[in-house]
Amino acid sequence: MGNEGKKRVRKSPEERKKEIITAASRLIGEKGYYGTSLKDIADAIGMSQPGLLHYIGNKERLLSLLVTDNYDQEGTPADFAKSGLPGSDPEGMLFPAYLRFLVRYNESRRSLLQLYMVLETESFSEGHPLHDYFENRPKYVWEHYSQYTWKLPPEIGGWENMRAIVRQSLEAMDGIQLRWTRKPPIDFYDEWLAFEKMIFPSPVWDIYR
Numbered sequence: 001m002g003n004e005g006k007k008r009v010r011k012s013p014e015e016r017k018k019e020i021i022t023a024a025s026r027l028i029g030e031k032g033y034y035g036t037s038l039k040d041i042a043d044a045i046g047m048s049q050p051g052l053l054h055y056i057g058n059k060e061r062l063l064s065l066l067v068t069d070n071y072d073q074e075g076t077p078a079d080f081a082k083s084g085l086p087g088s089d090p091e092g093m094l095f096p097a098y099l100r101f102l103v104r105y106n107e108s109r110r111s112l113l114q115l116y117m118v119l120e121t122e123s124f125s126e127g128h129p130l131h132d133y134f135e136n137r138p139k140y141v142w143e144h145y146s147q148y149t150w151k152l153p154p155e156i157g158g159w160e161n162m163r164a165i166v167r168q169s170l171e172a173m174d175g176i177q178l179r180w181t182r183k184p185p186i187d188f189y190d191e192w193l194a195f196e197k198m199i200f201p202s203p204v205w206d207i208y209r
Helices: 013-031 040-044 050-055 059-066 077-083 095-107 108-122 131-135 137-145 161-182 190-201
Strands: none
Touching: 013 040, 013 050, 013 059, 040 050, 040 059, 050 059, 059 095, 059 108, 077 137, 077 161, 095 161, 095 190, 108 161, 131 137, 137 161
8 A cells, every 4th residue: 555545744833843943953053053054954854944944034033042932941040939949939049059950950951052052152253143142141141030039148138249149150150061061071060069169158158058
């Protein structure tokens, strides 16, 4: 019997977008934004280039899909508040506890994390579509975290005094993530705990971790 009786399986837009995100994350993470063509991505998932454009609009929109619509929407303080983990009380979350949650989350999305680091490096060029995004990332993160209620040591004197600590936490995490993707391998979580002790020292932070 031939293929006459077989029906072509149509994938939902959500399934297609997941395929696009997975393929684009892998390819751009390996070859960079400039080294990856839309044809490369379309070929990787068995689509035509016009079919791919139907879902993403254009190549720059693809970056928004990958970063602002996907990467930035996961592993957030809101996710932590819903987790039920120690320190996740929405009425007063513990900031170091949230960062440990974020480290664990990032461990689970290695290919997307590698993509993010490649794009961050490429974006030093002013012509890169994400140049402004990464230039303003510390401000964006600060504003986002400032929407939540955090339980802090009295010595800190309030969230408004946390800006430098938030920035240092991001800088340390960026560095660890870059090292984590290289060889010889390190344990992402254990490495972060070593930095946590320096950024959130005892005894000030002992009961606020």
